Amino acid sequence: xxxxxxxxxxxxxxxxxxxxxxxxxxxxxxxxxxxxxxxxxxxxxxxxxxxxxxxxxxxxxxxxxxxxxxxxxxxxxxxxxxxxxxxxxxxxxxxxxxxxxxxxxxxxxxxxxxxxxxxxxxxxxxxxxxxxxxxxxxxxxxxxxxxxxxxxxxxxxxxxxxxxxxxxxxxxxxxxxxxxxxxxxxxxxxxxxxxxxxxxxxxxxxxxxxxxxxxxxxxxxxxxxxxxxxxxxxxxxxxxxxxxxxxxxxxxxxxxxxxxxxxxxxxxxxxxxxxxxxxxxxxxxxxxxxxxxxxxxxxxxxxxxxxxxxxxxxxxxxxxxxxxxxxxxxxxxxxxxxxxxxxxxxxxxxxxxxxxxxxxxxxxxxxxxxxxxxxxxxxxxxxxxxxxxxxxxxxxxxxxxxxxxxxxxxxxxxxxxxxxxxxxxxxxxxxxxxxxxxxxxxxxxxxxxxxxxxxxxxxxxxxxxxxxxx
Numbered sequence: 001x002x003x004x005x006x007x008x009x010x011x012x013x014x015x016x017x018x019x020x021x022x023x024x025x026x027x028x029x030x031x032x033x034x035x036x037x038x039x040x041x042x043x044x045x046x047x048x049x050x051x052x053x054x055x056x057x058x059x060x061x062x063x064x065x066x067x068x069x070x071x072x073x074x075x076x077x078x079x080x081x082x083x084x085x086x087x088x089x090x091x092x093x094x095x096x097x098x099x100x101x102x103x104x105x106x107x108x109x110x111x112x113x114x115x116x117x118x119x120x121x122x123x124x125x126x127x128x129x130x131x132x133x134x135x136x137x138x139x140x141x142x143x144x145x146x147x148x149x150x151x152x153x154x155x156x157x158x159x160x161x162x163x164x165x166x167x168x169x170x171x172x173x174x175x176x177x178x179x180x181x182x183x184x185x186x187x188x189x190x191x192x193x194x195x196x197x198x199x200x201x202x203x204x205x206x207x208x209x210x211x212x213x214x215x216x217x218x219x220x221x222x223x224x225x226x227x228x229x230x231x232x233x234x235x236x237x238x239x240x241x242x243x244x245x246x247x248x249x250x251x252x253x254x255x256x257x258x259x260x261x262x263x264x265x266x267x268x269x270x271x272x273x274x275x276x277x278x279x280x281x282x283x284x285x286x287x288x289x290x291x292x293x294x295x296x297x298x299x300x301x302x303x304x305x306x307x308x309x310x311x312x313x314x315x316x317x318x319x320x321x322x323x324x325x326x327x328x329x330x331x332x333x334x335x336x337x338x339x340x341x342x343x344x345x346x347x348x349x350x351x352x353x354x355x356x357x358x359x360x361x362x363x364x365x366x367x368x369x370x371x372x373x374x375x376x377x378x379x380x381x382x383x384x385x386x387x388x389x390x391x392x393x394x395x396x397x398x399x400x401x402x403x404x405x406x407x408x409x410x411x412x413x414x415x416x417x418x419x420x421x422x423x424x425x426x427x428x429x430x431x432x433x434x435x436x437x438x439x440x441x442x443x444x445x446x447x448x449x450x451x452x453x454x455x456x457x458x459x460x461x462x463x464x465x466x467x468x469x470x
Contacts, residue, residue: 014139017147020453024120024151027457028160032109034464035161040339042164042416043076047105051075053084053164057108061088066270070278078284080270082204083165086111108163115171116160119423120151122174127427129181130385131434141446146430148449149362152456153426154335154355155419169206170419176202176209177388180216184223184384189255196259200266208417210267211399215391219384224252228383291408292324301326301405310349310356311340314410326404329413334422335359338414341459344466351462355455361448366425369432379435393424 037054038046045052051074059067060081071077087108094104127146128138150156159167176198183191199216202209222228225244265272274280305325307313312332313323317340323329335355341348373379374390400418415421429449436442 013141013144017139017144020147020151021120023457025117027460028113028116028157030464031157031460032113032161037105037108037163040158040337041162044163056084057087060084061091071274072280075286078286079165080204080206082201083168087163109161112162112167113160115167116156118171119156119174122178123150123423123427126385127430130381130427131431132382140434141442142430142434145433145445145449146426148453149426149429150423152453153422154456155416155422157460158337165206166416169202169209172202172205173209173212173420174423176212176216177392180219180388181384184219187223187255192255192259193262196262197266200263203267204270211395212392214395215388218391219387224248292322296324300324310352311336311342312338314338322410326401326413330415331359333413334415341463345462348462351455351459355459358448358452358455362452365445366429370425370428373428373431381431389424389427393421396421
């Protein structure tokens, strides 16, 4: 199962890879063009309202300051402000350029569009680094499958037009992994400070960005205690705990103090401010969404997978019941958010069924590939990236299930909270594909991945076409 960097490299593969990347950009551009700032949003409400993310952005724009009141008084104002500051700046520049107010509001989708394009670029970079490839050797079947999953994933299309803070948190967390890998290569003071700043900013985008500190902490432990072999002067010398502690205090203790002195005050600065001024709990989350009936048990949440639609079921939208199975909600919200497109066109439902079925197949394969690659001794990959991606995947997936299952409302099941898992799975899937020698199996996987990408592209293109007709 050793990977050959040149395996499956062909002109056609290269063309498909470039096409997938460009189509991913195109569909996101098209999506924000036909999607208003109040459509398919989360907790945004609308501009001109007195609450929600849009109002939060307007407050910063108009007052040139953070909210000077208890953030619990207005919906959505409890969130860390980094994304809202960036969006307010974009609106300010747009207004000074003489654009009308509606266009200025629509321009708040520019940052989220950029974040999601950067997500694909970063995924390509990480895929190459994990495999140890130069950029001219990245064009493989594995890269094709990875991009089919990541560049055209429906969740990232929706996020490109969502003006809340999820997209920034996602891309900042992914960037933090890249910086952590650079730090691992050369853990000097400059990179230590930079890493602390990036993690802190990820938390200032959304506190769940702090979860990225878990895989990074594991990589740090490997490095600072010499588990990567850095402590050894002689490969035959036995290294004990006391040796590792001396190694840590001699080389890394000061750097870790600097790291902690930056990341915690920066990442928690907004929460600390709210705690000191208004005694807002650090873990404050307002009530959200409609609750499931009390009759719904944990067994139902885990095992009841009966459904009659590829879309999520919500009483608030007129459905007979709320979708309470966490696994179905995971898949459906990753493909269609918390929305239904059943009335868009007679072509939409067959198309979304194809997307749903291909997505399930991709998920099953990607899950298998993730653990196959992570624990295989035959697939030789960069250790730091193997550790970072595996523990990022496990951490965010565990956090998702904990949050979803500990809450009794539907919106807690939205998989956008763990979107980085899609990137990790896509990269691992791509790496595993490049280890497959069976041409028939390889072809089947490629067909499924491309079907998924095509289904996603056509679904959101048709959604826009219908919106244009209206």
